[in-house]
Amino acid sequence: xxxxxxxxxxxxxxxxxxxxxxxxxxxxxxxxxxxxxxxxxxxxxxxxxxxxxxxxxxxxxxxxxxxxxxxxxxxxxxxxxxxxxxxxxxxxxxxxxxxxxxxxxxxxxxxxxxxxxxxxxxxxxxxxxxxxxxxxxxxxxxxxxxxxxxxxxxxxxxxxxxxxxxxxxxxxxxxxxxxxxxxxxxxxxxxxxxxxxxxxxxxxxxxxxxxxxxxxxxxxxxxxxxxxxxxxxxxxxxxxxxxxxxxxxxxxxxxxxxxxxxxxxxxxxxxxxxxxxxxxxxxxxxxxxxxxxxxxxxxxxxxxxxxxxxxxxxxxxxxxxxxxxxxxxxxxxxxxxxxxxxxxxxxxxxxxxxxxxxxxxxxxxxxxxxxxxxxxxxxxxxxxxxxxxxxxxxxxxxxxxxxxxxxxxxxxxxxxxxxxxxxxxxxxxxxxxxxxxxxxxxxxxxxxxxxxxxxxxxxxxxxxxxxxxxxxxxxxxxxxxxxxxxxxxxxxxxxxxxxxxx
Ligand code: NAD
Numbered sequence: 001x002x003x004x005x006x007x008x009x010x011x012x013x014x015x016x017x018x019x020x021x022x023x024x025x026x027x028x029x030x031x032x033x034x035x036x037x038x039x040x041x042x043x044x045x046x047x048x049x050x051x052x053x054x055x056x057x058x059x060x061x062x063x064x065x066x067x068x069x070x071x072x073x074x075x076x077x078x079x080x081x082x083x084x085x086x087x088x089x090x091x092x093x094x095x096x097x098x099x100x101x102x103x104x105x106x107x108x109x110x111x112x113x114x115x116x117x118x119x120x121x122x123x124x125x126x127x128x129x130x131x132x133x134x135x136x137x138x139x140x141x142x143x144x145x146x147x148x149x150x151x152x153x154x155x156x157x158x159x160x161x162x163x164x165x166x167x168x169x170x171x172x173x174x175x176x177x178x179x180x181x182x183x184x185x186x187x188x189x190x191x192x193x194x195x196x197x198x199x200x201x202x203x204x205x206x207x208x209x210x211x212x213x214x215x216x217x218x219x220x221x222x223x224x225x226x227x228x229x230x231x232x233x234x235x236x237x238x239x240x241x242x243x244x245x246x247x248x249x250x251x252x253x254x255x256x257x258x259x260x261x262x263x264x265x266x267x268x269x270x271x272x273x274x275x276x277x278x279x280x281x282x283x284x285x286x287x288x289x290x291x292x293x294x295x296x297x298x299x300x301x302x303x304x305x306x307x308x309x310x311x312x313x314x315x316x317x318x319x320x321x322x323x324x325x326x327x328x329x330x331x332x333x334x335x336x337x338x339x340x341x342x343x344x345x346x347x348x349x350x351x352x353x354x355x356x357x358x359x360x361x362x363x364x365x366x367x368x369x370x371x372x373x374x375x376x377x378x379x380x381x382x383x384x385x386x387x388x389x390x391x392x393x394x395x396x397x398x399x400x401x402x403x404x405x406x407x408x409x410x411x412x413x414x415x416x417x418x419x420x421x422x423x424x425x426x427x428x429x430x431x432x433x434x435x436x437x438x439x440x441x442x443x444x445x446x447x448x449x450x451x452x453x454x455x456x457x458x459x460x461x462x463x464x465x466x467x468x469x470x471x472x473x474x475x476x477x478x479x480x481x482x483x484x485x486x487x488x489x490x491x492x493x494x495x496x497x498x499x500x501x502x
Contacts, residue, residue, distance in 0.1 A: 014052070014201075021052040023197055023221055025061055026204045028068035029214025034221065035060045040194050045111030045333040048371025054197045057222035062189070062229035065218040069160040069187040070235050072215030077157045077185040081135050088179050090210035092128040095121065102202060106171050109196040111333030111373065112294050124175035127474055130456035131179030138184070138479060145489070148496030155483035157185030158261060159237030162230040164251065166243040167335050168297045170196035173242050174203060176460070176474050182216060184482045186238075189218045191230060195335055197221050231255040238481070240473060241265065244393075245419070245465050252468040263469040263481055267393040268299040268421035268462065271414040272450065273407065273436055276309045278426035282448055283314050287399070287426070288321035290450025292377045295334045296397035299466070300422050300444070300451045304383075304390055305401045306410040315358070315401065319379060322359045325397075327374035328366030334396055340373040343396030347378055350389040350400065356381045361397060385413050393419070407435060415441045420464030422452055443467065
Protein backbone atom coordinates (compact mmCIF):
# COMPACT_ATOMS: atom_id res chain seq x y z
CA UNK A 1 0.00 0.00 0.00
CA UNK A 2 1.47 3.37 -0.97
CA UNK A 3 1.90 6.16 1.53
CA UNK A 4 -0.51 8.30 -0.47
CA UNK A 5 -3.38 5.90 0.21
CA UNK A 6 -2.89 6.54 3.89
CA UNK A 7 -2.51 10.29 3.52
CA UNK A 8 -4.91 11.85 6.02
CA UNK A 9 -6.54 14.43 3.72
CA UNK A 10 -7.70 11.80 1.20
CA UNK A 11 -9.27 9.83 4.02
CA UNK A 12 -11.45 12.86 4.76
CA UNK A 13 -12.91 12.65 1.29
CA UNK A 14 -13.51 8.96 1.21
CA UNK A 15 -15.04 6.02 3.01
CA UNK A 16 -13.62 2.55 3.01
CA UNK A 17 -15.35 -0.58 1.86
CA UNK A 18 -13.47 -3.89 1.80
CA UNK A 19 -10.27 -1.86 2.08
CA UNK A 20 -10.89 0.06 -1.14
CA UNK A 21 -11.49 3.79 -0.92
CA UNK A 22 -14.99 4.86 -1.90
CA UNK A 23 -14.92 8.42 -3.16
CA UNK A 24 -17.44 11.13 -2.40
CA UNK A 25 -18.63 14.26 -4.15
CA UNK A 26 -17.59 17.67 -2.86
CA UNK A 27 -20.51 20.02 -2.52
CA UNK A 28 -20.66 23.30 -0.64
CA UNK A 29 -17.37 22.59 1.12
CA UNK A 30 -18.37 19.12 2.41
CA UNK A 31 -17.75 15.57 1.25
CA UNK A 32 -21.09 13.95 0.53
CA UNK A 33 -22.28 10.61 -0.75
CA UNK A 34 -23.59 10.45 -4.28
CA UNK A 35 -27.21 9.37 -4.72
CA UNK A 36 -26.02 6.70 -7.16
CA UNK A 37 -25.80 2.98 -6.59
CA UNK A 38 -23.25 2.61 -9.42
CA UNK A 39 -19.50 2.85 -8.88
CA UNK A 40 -16.56 2.40 -11.24
CA UNK A 41 -13.19 1.00 -10.23
CA UNK A 42 -10.16 3.29 -10.17
CA UNK A 43 -6.96 1.45 -11.06
CA UNK A 44 -3.28 2.07 -10.51
CA UNK A 45 -2.12 1.45 -14.10
CA UNK A 46 1.54 0.92 -13.13
CA UNK A 47 0.67 -2.28 -11.29
CA UNK A 48 -2.89 -2.98 -12.41
CA UNK A 49 -4.23 -2.67 -8.88
CA UNK A 50 -7.77 -1.63 -7.93
CA UNK A 51 -7.31 1.37 -5.62
CA UNK A 52 -10.70 3.05 -5.25
CA UNK A 53 -14.32 3.13 -6.31
CA UNK A 54 -15.69 6.31 -7.82
CA UNK A 55 -19.40 7.10 -7.83
CA UNK A 56 -21.08 7.50 -11.20
CA UNK A 57 -23.14 10.46 -10.08
CA UNK A 58 -26.69 11.05 -11.20
CA UNK A 59 -28.74 14.14 -12.06
CA UNK A 60 -29.71 14.88 -8.46
CA UNK A 61 -26.00 15.06 -7.52
CA UNK A 62 -25.40 17.58 -10.29
CA UNK A 63 -28.45 19.51 -9.15
CA UNK A 64 -27.13 19.72 -5.58
CA UNK A 65 -23.76 20.97 -6.84
CA UNK A 66 -25.40 23.58 -9.06
CA UNK A 67 -27.49 24.85 -6.16
CA UNK A 68 -24.35 25.23 -4.04
CA UNK A 69 -22.45 27.00 -6.83
CA UNK A 70 -25.38 29.33 -7.55
CA UNK A 71 -25.78 30.18 -3.86
CA UNK A 72 -22.07 31.00 -3.58
CA UNK A 73 -22.01 33.12 -6.72
CA UNK A 74 -23.41 36.49 -5.48
CA UNK A 75 -20.91 36.86 -2.62
CA UNK A 76 -17.94 35.49 -4.56
CA UNK A 77 -18.55 37.49 -7.73
CA UNK A 78 -18.93 40.70 -5.76
CA UNK A 79 -15.73 40.13 -3.78
CA UNK A 80 -13.11 42.46 -5.31
CA UNK A 81 -10.72 40.62 -7.61
CA UNK A 82 -7.77 41.82 -5.53
CA UNK A 83 -9.24 39.89 -2.59
CA UNK A 84 -10.16 36.82 -4.64
CA UNK A 85 -6.65 36.58 -5.99
CA UNK A 86 -5.13 36.41 -2.49
CA UNK A 87 -6.64 32.93 -2.12
CA UNK A 88 -4.83 31.82 -5.25
CA UNK A 89 -1.49 33.18 -4.06
CA UNK A 90 -2.02 30.87 -1.06
CA UNK A 91 -3.23 28.00 -3.27
CA UNK A 92 -0.07 28.32 -5.40
CA UNK A 93 2.10 28.20 -2.29
CA UNK A 94 0.22 25.16 -1.00
CA UNK A 95 0.72 23.36 -4.32
CA UNK A 96 4.43 24.10 -4.10
CA UNK A 97 4.58 22.83 -0.51
CA UNK A 98 2.67 19.66 -1.48
CA UNK A 99 4.40 19.15 -4.83
CA UNK A 100 5.78 15.73 -3.94
CA UNK A 101 2.45 14.46 -2.68
CA UNK A 102 0.44 15.88 -5.59
CA UNK A 103 2.85 14.32 -8.08
CA UNK A 104 2.70 10.97 -6.28
CA UNK A 105 -1.07 11.04 -6.52
CA UNK A 106 -0.92 11.74 -10.28
CA UNK A 107 1.51 8.89 -10.68
CA UNK A 108 -0.65 6.54 -8.66
CA UNK A 109 -3.85 7.03 -10.61
CA UNK A 110 -2.46 7.81 -14.07
CA UNK A 111 0.66 5.64 -14.31
CA UNK A 112 3.04 8.29 -15.65
CA UNK A 113 6.60 8.55 -14.34
CA UNK A 114 7.37 10.63 -11.26
CA UNK A 115 9.27 13.25 -13.29
CA UNK A 116 6.33 13.57 -15.68
CA UNK A 117 3.99 13.89 -12.71
CA UNK A 118 6.20 16.65 -11.26
CA UNK A 119 6.16 18.47 -14.61
CA UNK A 120 2.37 18.29 -14.71
CA UNK A 121 1.99 19.83 -11.25
CA UNK A 122 4.63 22.47 -12.09
CA UNK A 123 2.52 23.47 -15.08
CA UNK A 124 -0.58 23.67 -12.85
CA UNK A 125 1.43 26.00 -10.59
CA UNK A 126 2.40 28.11 -13.60
CA UNK A 127 -1.25 28.48 -14.63
CA UNK A 128 -2.11 29.52 -11.06
CA UNK A 129 0.72 32.06 -11.15
CA UNK A 130 -0.86 33.47 -14.31
CA UNK A 131 -4.26 33.63 -12.59
CA UNK A 132 -2.63 35.66 -9.82
CA UNK A 133 -1.84 38.33 -12.43
CA UNK A 134 -5.51 38.71 -13.44
CA UNK A 135 -6.03 42.01 -11.56
CA UNK A 136 -3.28 43.46 -13.74
CA UNK A 137 -4.86 42.11 -16.93
CA UNK A 138 -8.51 42.95 -16.35
CA UNK A 139 -8.48 46.65 -15.56
CA UNK A 140 -11.18 47.43 -18.11
CA UNK A 141 -11.23 50.17 -20.72
CA UNK A 142 -12.40 53.77 -20.65
CA UNK A 143 -12.46 56.54 -23.26
CA UNK A 144 -14.11 59.93 -23.68
CA UNK A 145 -15.96 59.23 -26.92
CA UNK A 146 -17.50 62.68 -27.40
CA UNK A 147 -17.38 65.85 -25.36
CA UNK A 148 -18.31 64.96 -21.77
CA UNK A 149 -19.37 61.45 -22.69
CA UNK A 150 -17.37 58.40 -21.77
CA UNK A 151 -17.63 54.74 -22.67
CA UNK A 152 -16.25 52.07 -20.37
CA UNK A 153 -16.03 48.32 -20.48
CA UNK A 154 -16.08 46.27 -17.29
CA UNK A 155 -15.72 42.49 -17.21
CA UNK A 156 -18.26 40.41 -15.29
CA UNK A 157 -18.01 36.72 -14.49
CA UNK A 158 -20.16 34.46 -16.65
CA UNK A 159 -21.71 32.69 -13.62
CA UNK A 160 -21.58 29.00 -12.78
CA UNK A 161 -19.06 27.14 -14.92
CA UNK A 162 -18.76 23.37 -15.39
CA UNK A 163 -15.32 21.94 -16.15
CA UNK A 164 -15.10 18.39 -17.53
CA UNK A 165 -11.65 16.87 -17.72
CA UNK A 166 -9.84 13.83 -19.23
CA UNK A 167 -7.64 11.14 -17.71
CA UNK A 168 -4.24 12.13 -19.07
CA UNK A 169 -3.45 15.12 -16.80
CA UNK A 170 -5.36 14.58 -13.53
CA UNK A 171 -3.90 17.67 -11.87
CA UNK A 172 -2.93 20.02 -14.72
CA UNK A 173 -6.08 20.00 -16.86
CA UNK A 174 -8.46 20.76 -13.95
CA UNK A 175 -6.05 23.57 -13.08
CA UNK A 176 -6.25 24.94 -16.62
CA UNK A 177 -9.71 26.19 -15.66
CA UNK A 178 -9.96 26.39 -11.85
CA UNK A 179 -7.65 29.35 -11.04
CA UNK A 180 -8.57 31.50 -14.05
CA UNK A 181 -12.32 30.93 -13.84
CA UNK A 182 -12.51 31.43 -10.07
CA UNK A 183 -10.21 34.46 -9.86
CA UNK A 184 -12.43 36.04 -12.51
CA UNK A 185 -15.41 35.64 -10.15
CA UNK A 186 -17.14 32.50 -11.44
CA UNK A 187 -18.12 29.52 -9.31
CA UNK A 188 -17.44 26.00 -10.58
CA UNK A 189 -18.42 22.37 -10.73
CA UNK A 190 -15.57 20.07 -11.75
CA UNK A 191 -16.35 16.68 -13.26
CA UNK A 192 -12.98 14.91 -13.31
CA UNK A 193 -12.31 11.81 -15.37
CA UNK A 194 -13.67 8.75 -13.56
CA UNK A 195 -10.36 7.04 -14.37
CA UNK A 196 -8.32 9.56 -12.33
CA UNK A 197 -10.56 11.17 -9.70
CA UNK A 198 -8.06 11.28 -6.80
CA UNK A 199 -6.06 14.39 -7.71
CA UNK A 200 -9.20 16.52 -7.79
CA UNK A 201 -9.89 15.58 -4.15
CA UNK A 202 -6.56 17.01 -3.07
CA UNK A 203 -7.14 20.09 -5.23
CA UNK A 204 -10.44 20.72 -3.36
CA UNK A 205 -8.73 20.30 0.00
CA UNK A 206 -5.94 22.72 -0.87
CA UNK A 207 -8.41 25.29 -2.21
CA UNK A 208 -10.30 25.09 1.08
CA UNK A 209 -7.10 25.41 3.07
CA UNK A 210 -6.21 28.45 0.96
CA UNK A 211 -9.45 30.08 2.13
CA UNK A 212 -11.84 29.53 -0.78
CA UNK A 213 -15.42 29.98 0.49
CA UNK A 214 -17.65 26.92 0.47
CA UNK A 215 -19.69 26.41 -2.68
CA UNK A 216 -17.32 28.31 -4.96
CA UNK A 217 -15.70 25.03 -6.08
CA UNK A 218 -17.55 21.70 -6.18
CA UNK A 219 -16.79 18.24 -7.52
CA UNK A 220 -19.26 15.80 -9.02
CA UNK A 221 -17.65 12.49 -9.94
CA UNK A 222 -18.98 10.30 -12.69
CA UNK A 223 -19.14 9.83 -16.42
CA UNK A 224 -21.72 10.20 -19.19
CA UNK A 225 -24.83 10.79 -17.06
CA UNK A 226 -23.16 13.47 -14.94
CA UNK A 227 -21.79 15.21 -18.05
CA UNK A 228 -25.17 15.17 -19.78
CA UNK A 229 -26.79 16.61 -16.66
CA UNK A 230 -24.19 19.41 -16.63
CA UNK A 231 -24.90 20.16 -20.31
CA UNK A 232 -28.66 20.26 -19.69
CA UNK A 233 -28.83 22.08 -16.35
CA UNK A 234 -30.33 25.58 -16.65
CA UNK A 235 -28.31 26.70 -13.62
CA UNK A 236 -25.00 26.37 -15.50
CA UNK A 237 -23.93 29.30 -17.65
CA UNK A 238 -20.76 28.03 -19.30
CA UNK A 239 -18.99 24.73 -19.77
CA UNK A 240 -15.49 23.67 -20.69
CA UNK A 241 -14.60 20.18 -21.81
CA UNK A 242 -11.24 18.54 -22.50
CA UNK A 243 -11.19 15.02 -23.92
CA UNK A 244 -11.63 13.05 -27.12
CA UNK A 245 -13.07 14.64 -30.26
CA UNK A 246 -15.96 12.16 -30.33
CA UNK A 247 -17.17 13.27 -26.89
CA UNK A 248 -16.17 16.94 -27.41
CA UNK A 249 -18.59 17.09 -30.35
CA UNK A 250 -21.42 15.51 -28.34
CA UNK A 251 -20.84 17.81 -25.38
CA UNK A 252 -20.47 20.96 -27.49
CA UNK A 253 -23.68 20.23 -29.39
CA UNK A 254 -25.61 19.39 -26.22
CA UNK A 255 -24.37 22.34 -24.11
CA UNK A 256 -24.89 24.92 -26.86
CA UNK A 257 -28.35 23.50 -27.62
CA UNK A 258 -29.16 24.69 -24.10
CA UNK A 259 -27.66 28.11 -24.99
CA UNK A 260 -24.59 27.70 -22.80
CA UNK A 261 -21.26 29.23 -23.65
CA UNK A 262 -19.08 26.20 -24.43
CA UNK A 263 -15.43 25.52 -25.17
CA UNK A 264 -14.64 21.89 -25.96
CA UNK A 265 -11.09 20.72 -26.62
CA UNK A 266 -10.79 17.43 -28.49
CA UNK A 267 -8.21 14.90 -29.57
CA UNK A 268 -5.20 15.30 -31.83
CA UNK A 269 -2.99 13.82 -34.51
CA UNK A 270 0.15 15.93 -34.40
CA UNK A 271 2.52 15.87 -37.37
CA UNK A 272 6.24 16.45 -37.26
CA UNK A 273 7.68 17.54 -40.60
CA UNK A 274 11.36 16.61 -40.66
CA UNK A 275 13.72 18.09 -43.26
CA UNK A 276 17.14 16.62 -44.14
CA UNK A 277 19.00 19.67 -42.79
CA UNK A 278 17.51 19.25 -39.29
CA UNK A 279 20.05 19.07 -36.45
CA UNK A 280 20.37 15.30 -36.08
CA UNK A 281 20.75 15.01 -32.32
CA UNK A 282 18.30 17.77 -31.43
CA UNK A 283 15.67 16.40 -33.81
CA UNK A 284 16.05 12.78 -32.73
CA UNK A 285 15.94 13.49 -29.00
CA UNK A 286 12.99 15.90 -29.30
CA UNK A 287 10.99 13.55 -31.51
CA UNK A 288 11.64 10.55 -29.22
CA UNK A 289 10.57 12.58 -26.17
CA UNK A 290 7.47 13.87 -27.94
CA UNK A 291 6.19 10.49 -29.11
CA UNK A 292 6.92 8.65 -25.87
CA UNK A 293 6.46 11.23 -23.08
CA UNK A 294 3.50 10.37 -20.79
CA UNK A 295 3.42 7.08 -22.75
CA UNK A 296 2.18 9.00 -25.80
CA UNK A 297 -0.97 9.98 -23.91
CA UNK A 298 -0.67 13.70 -24.53
CA UNK A 299 -2.84 15.70 -26.86
CA UNK A 300 0.47 17.35 -27.84
CA UNK A 301 2.32 14.08 -28.52
CA UNK A 302 3.98 13.52 -31.87
CA UNK A 303 1.99 10.81 -33.55
CA UNK A 304 2.94 11.10 -37.22
CA UNK A 305 6.32 12.02 -38.69
CA UNK A 306 6.52 13.15 -42.28
CA UNK A 307 10.07 12.62 -43.52
CA UNK A 308 10.91 14.97 -46.39
CA UNK A 309 13.61 13.54 -48.69
CA UNK A 310 16.43 11.53 -47.21
CA UNK A 311 16.34 11.74 -43.43
CA UNK A 312 17.54 8.17 -42.83
CA UNK A 313 20.34 9.44 -40.56
CA UNK A 314 17.75 11.10 -38.29
CA UNK A 315 15.53 8.01 -38.25
CA UNK A 316 18.53 5.83 -37.32
CA UNK A 317 19.34 8.17 -34.45
CA UNK A 318 15.67 8.25 -33.46
CA UNK A 319 15.66 4.44 -33.21
CA UNK A 320 18.69 4.62 -30.90
CA UNK A 321 16.95 7.22 -28.74
CA UNK A 322 13.72 5.20 -28.62
CA UNK A 323 15.59 2.11 -27.43
CA UNK A 324 16.87 4.09 -24.42
CA UNK A 325 13.26 4.59 -23.28
CA UNK A 326 12.25 1.60 -21.20
CA UNK A 327 8.81 0.86 -19.75
CA UNK A 328 8.79 0.75 -15.97
CA UNK A 329 12.04 2.80 -15.88
CA UNK A 330 11.76 6.07 -17.82
CA UNK A 331 8.45 5.27 -19.50
CA UNK A 332 5.17 5.05 -17.60
CA UNK A 333 2.15 2.84 -18.11
CA UNK A 334 -0.81 3.50 -20.37
CA UNK A 335 -4.09 4.07 -18.61
CA UNK A 336 -5.76 0.65 -18.93
CA UNK A 337 -5.59 -2.87 -20.32
CA UNK A 338 -8.11 -1.77 -22.93
CA UNK A 339 -5.84 1.12 -24.02
CA UNK A 340 -2.82 -1.22 -24.25
CA UNK A 341 -4.78 -3.63 -26.44
CA UNK A 342 -6.08 -0.81 -28.67
CA UNK A 343 -2.59 0.64 -29.19
CA UNK A 344 -1.13 -2.77 -30.01
CA UNK A 345 -3.94 -3.42 -32.51
CA UNK A 346 -3.00 -0.24 -34.41
CA UNK A 347 0.62 -1.42 -34.65
CA UNK A 348 -0.30 -4.93 -35.80
CA UNK A 349 -2.76 -3.64 -38.37
CA UNK A 350 -0.17 -1.26 -39.86
CA UNK A 351 2.34 -4.10 -40.03
CA UNK A 352 -0.21 -6.32 -41.78
CA UNK A 353 -0.81 -3.52 -44.30
CA UNK A 354 2.88 -3.42 -45.22
CA UNK A 355 4.46 -0.92 -42.82
CA UNK A 356 7.80 -1.86 -41.16
CA UNK A 357 8.08 -1.86 -37.38
CA UNK A 358 11.57 -0.46 -36.66
CA UNK A 359 11.24 -0.47 -32.88
CA UNK A 360 8.52 -2.68 -31.42
CA UNK A 361 6.88 -1.89 -28.06
CA UNK A 362 4.25 -4.63 -28.10
CA UNK A 363 3.92 -7.30 -25.41
CA UNK A 364 5.99 -5.50 -22.76
CA UNK A 365 5.96 -7.01 -19.31
CA UNK A 366 7.74 -5.10 -16.54
CA UNK A 367 9.38 -7.34 -14.02
CA UNK A 368 7.81 -6.91 -10.59
CA UNK A 369 4.87 -5.00 -12.15
CA UNK A 370 3.42 -7.81 -14.20
CA UNK A 371 -0.15 -6.50 -13.73
CA UNK A 372 0.73 -3.05 -15.18
CA UNK A 373 -0.30 -1.79 -18.61
CA UNK A 374 2.86 -1.08 -20.60
CA UNK A 375 3.61 -0.39 -24.25
CA UNK A 376 7.20 0.36 -25.27
CA UNK A 377 8.18 3.09 -27.75
CA UNK A 378 7.25 1.98 -31.25
CA UNK A 379 8.53 3.41 -34.55
CA UNK A 380 6.81 2.33 -37.75
CA UNK A 381 8.28 3.25 -41.14
CA UNK A 382 6.68 3.06 -44.57
CA UNK A 383 3.26 4.13 -43.33
CA UNK A 384 0.91 5.32 -46.09
CA UNK A 385 -1.36 8.34 -45.47
CA UNK A 386 -4.47 6.21 -46.11
CA UNK A 387 -3.69 3.76 -43.26
CA UNK A 388 -5.71 4.00 -40.05
CA UNK A 389 -2.52 4.51 -38.01
CA UNK A 390 -1.76 7.62 -40.11
CA UNK A 391 -5.20 9.09 -39.70
CA UNK A 392 -6.48 8.31 -36.22
CA UNK A 393 -5.34 9.32 -32.76
CA UNK A 394 -3.51 6.28 -31.32
CA UNK A 395 -2.78 7.82 -27.89
CA UNK A 396 0.19 5.59 -27.13
CA UNK A 397 3.99 5.80 -27.57
CA UNK A 398 3.79 5.11 -31.29
CA UNK A 399 5.18 7.15 -34.20
CA UNK A 400 3.98 6.49 -37.76
CA UNK A 401 6.63 7.56 -40.28
CA UNK A 402 5.54 8.60 -43.77
CA UNK A 403 7.97 9.39 -46.60
CA UNK A 404 7.52 12.25 -49.09
CA UNK A 405 9.77 14.21 -51.46
CA UNK A 406 8.72 17.81 -50.85
CA UNK A 407 7.57 20.09 -48.05
CA UNK A 408 4.35 20.73 -49.99
CA UNK A 409 3.55 16.99 -50.00
CA UNK A 410 4.21 16.92 -46.24
CA UNK A 411 1.92 19.89 -45.70
CA UNK A 412 -0.78 18.24 -47.81
CA UNK A 413 -0.74 15.25 -45.44
CA UNK A 414 -0.76 17.50 -42.36
CA UNK A 415 -3.51 19.74 -43.75
CA UNK A 416 -5.79 16.88 -44.76
CA UNK A 417 -5.95 15.47 -41.22
CA UNK A 418 -9.18 16.56 -39.51
CA UNK A 419 -7.43 17.41 -36.23
CA UNK A 420 -5.35 20.53 -35.71
CA UNK A 421 -3.88 20.66 -32.24
CA UNK A 422 -0.15 20.93 -32.95
CA UNK A 423 2.41 20.52 -35.73
CA UNK A 424 6.20 20.87 -35.70
CA UNK A 425 8.93 21.38 -38.24
CA UNK A 426 12.53 20.26 -37.78
CA UNK A 427 15.02 22.21 -39.90
CA UNK A 428 17.89 24.65 -39.59
CA UNK A 429 16.50 26.87 -42.33
CA UNK A 430 14.52 29.87 -41.13
CA UNK A 431 12.85 30.17 -44.54
CA UNK A 432 11.68 26.54 -44.54
CA UNK A 433 10.42 26.88 -40.97
CA UNK A 434 8.50 30.03 -41.85
CA UNK A 435 6.96 28.26 -44.88
CA UNK A 436 5.61 25.49 -42.62
CA UNK A 437 4.50 27.87 -39.82
CA UNK A 438 2.35 29.78 -42.31
CA UNK A 439 0.78 26.71 -43.94
CA UNK A 440 0.35 24.08 -41.21
CA UNK A 441 -3.28 23.79 -40.16
CA UNK A 442 -2.83 23.63 -36.40
CA UNK A 443 -3.28 25.95 -33.44
CA UNK A 444 0.16 25.34 -31.87
CA UNK A 445 3.33 25.10 -33.96
CA UNK A 446 6.82 23.99 -32.92
CA UNK A 447 10.10 24.76 -34.62
CA UNK A 448 12.65 22.14 -33.55
CA UNK A 449 10.36 21.44 -30.58
CA UNK A 450 8.32 18.25 -30.39
CA UNK A 451 5.81 19.37 -27.78
CA UNK A 452 5.04 23.03 -28.52
CA UNK A 453 2.90 23.71 -25.43
CA UNK A 454 2.71 27.49 -25.00
CA UNK A 455 3.96 28.70 -21.63
CA UNK A 456 1.81 31.26 -19.78
CA UNK A 457 0.74 33.93 -20.65
CA UNK A 458 0.39 32.39 -24.12
CA UNK A 459 -2.83 30.47 -24.47
CA UNK A 460 -3.48 26.79 -25.16
CA UNK A 461 -5.86 25.61 -27.86
CA UNK A 462 -5.93 23.82 -31.19
CA UNK A 463 -7.81 24.29 -34.44
CA UNK A 464 -10.21 22.23 -36.55
CA UNK A 465 -11.56 19.10 -34.83
CA UNK A 466 -9.19 19.63 -31.89
CA UNK A 467 -11.31 22.49 -30.54
CA UNK A 468 -14.95 23.53 -30.71
CA UNK A 469 -15.95 27.01 -29.61
CA UNK A 470 -14.25 30.39 -29.53
CA UNK A 471 -11.28 31.37 -27.29
CA UNK A 472 -8.47 29.26 -25.88
CA UNK A 473 -8.73 27.58 -22.50
CA UNK A 474 -5.75 29.24 -20.76
CA UNK A 475 -3.76 32.46 -20.97
CA UNK A 476 -5.21 35.85 -21.87
CA UNK A 477 -7.71 34.23 -24.22
CA UNK A 478 -9.41 32.54 -21.26
CA UNK A 479 -10.40 35.98 -19.92
CA UNK A 480 -12.75 36.34 -22.90
CA UNK A 481 -14.30 32.96 -22.21
CA UNK A 482 -14.74 33.30 -18.45
CA UNK A 483 -16.11 36.86 -18.47
CA UNK A 484 -18.72 38.93 -20.24
CA UNK A 485 -18.05 42.57 -21.10
CA UNK A 486 -20.47 45.26 -19.96
CA UNK A 487 -20.32 48.41 -22.05
CA UNK A 488 -21.47 51.58 -20.28
CA UNK A 489 -21.90 55.03 -21.83
CA UNK A 490 -21.98 57.86 -19.31
CA UNK A 491 -22.90 61.53 -19.48
CA UNK A 492 -23.15 63.70 -16.35
CA UNK A 493 -22.82 67.23 -17.62
CA UNK A 494 -25.81 69.06 -19.22
CA UNK A 495 -23.42 71.03 -21.43
CA UNK A 496 -22.70 67.79 -23.29
CA UNK A 497 -25.46 68.37 -25.79
CA UNK A 498 -27.61 65.73 -27.44
CA UNK A 499 -25.92 64.72 -30.65
CA UNK A 500 -26.41 62.13 -33.42
CA UNK A 501 -25.21 59.33 -31.12
CA UNK A 502 -27.57 60.19 -28.27
P1 NAD B 1 -12.85 11.07 -23.09
O1 NAD B 1 -13.45 11.89 -24.17
O2 NAD B 1 -13.11 9.62 -23.08
O3 NAD B 1 -13.35 11.60 -21.64
C1 NAD B 1 -13.27 12.96 -21.30
C2 NAD B 1 -14.37 13.28 -20.30
O4 NAD B 1 -15.64 13.03 -20.91
C3 NAD B 1 -14.32 12.42 -19.05
O5 NAD B 1 -14.57 13.24 -17.93
C4 NAD B 1 -15.43 11.38 -19.26
O6 NAD B 1 -16.03 10.97 -18.07
C5 NAD B 1 -16.43 12.13 -20.11
N1 NAD B 1 -17.17 11.27 -21.06
C6 NAD B 1 -16.74 10.11 -21.62
N2 NAD B 1 -17.67 9.63 -22.46
C7 NAD B 1 -18.71 10.50 -22.43
C8 NAD B 1 -19.98 10.57 -23.11
N3 NAD B 1 -20.37 9.64 -23.97
N4 NAD B 1 -20.79 11.62 -22.86
C9 NAD B 1 -20.42 12.57 -21.98
N5 NAD B 1 -19.23 12.56 -21.32
C10 NAD B 1 -18.39 11.55 -21.53
O7 NAD B 1 -11.29 11.40 -23.08
P2 NAD B 1 -10.14 10.67 -22.25
O8 NAD B 1 -9.95 9.31 -22.80
O9 NAD B 1 -10.37 10.84 -20.80
O10 NAD B 1 -8.88 11.58 -22.61
C11 NAD B 1 -8.09 11.40 -23.74
C12 NAD B 1 -8.51 12.31 -24.85
O11 NAD B 1 -8.46 13.67 -24.43
C13 NAD B 1 -7.59 12.24 -26.06
O12 NAD B 1 -8.36 12.25 -27.22
C14 NAD B 1 -6.74 13.49 -25.94
O13 NAD B 1 -6.21 13.97 -27.16
C15 NAD B 1 -7.75 14.43 -25.38
N6 NAD B 1 -7.13 15.59 -24.74
C16 NAD B 1 -7.18 16.77 -25.40
C17 NAD B 1 -6.57 17.86 -24.86
C18 NAD B 1 -6.59 19.17 -25.58
O14 NAD B 1 -6.15 20.14 -25.01
N7 NAD B 1 -7.08 19.25 -26.80
C19 NAD B 1 -5.91 17.77 -23.63
C20 NAD B 1 -5.89 16.54 -22.97
C21 NAD B 1 -6.51 15.45 -23.55
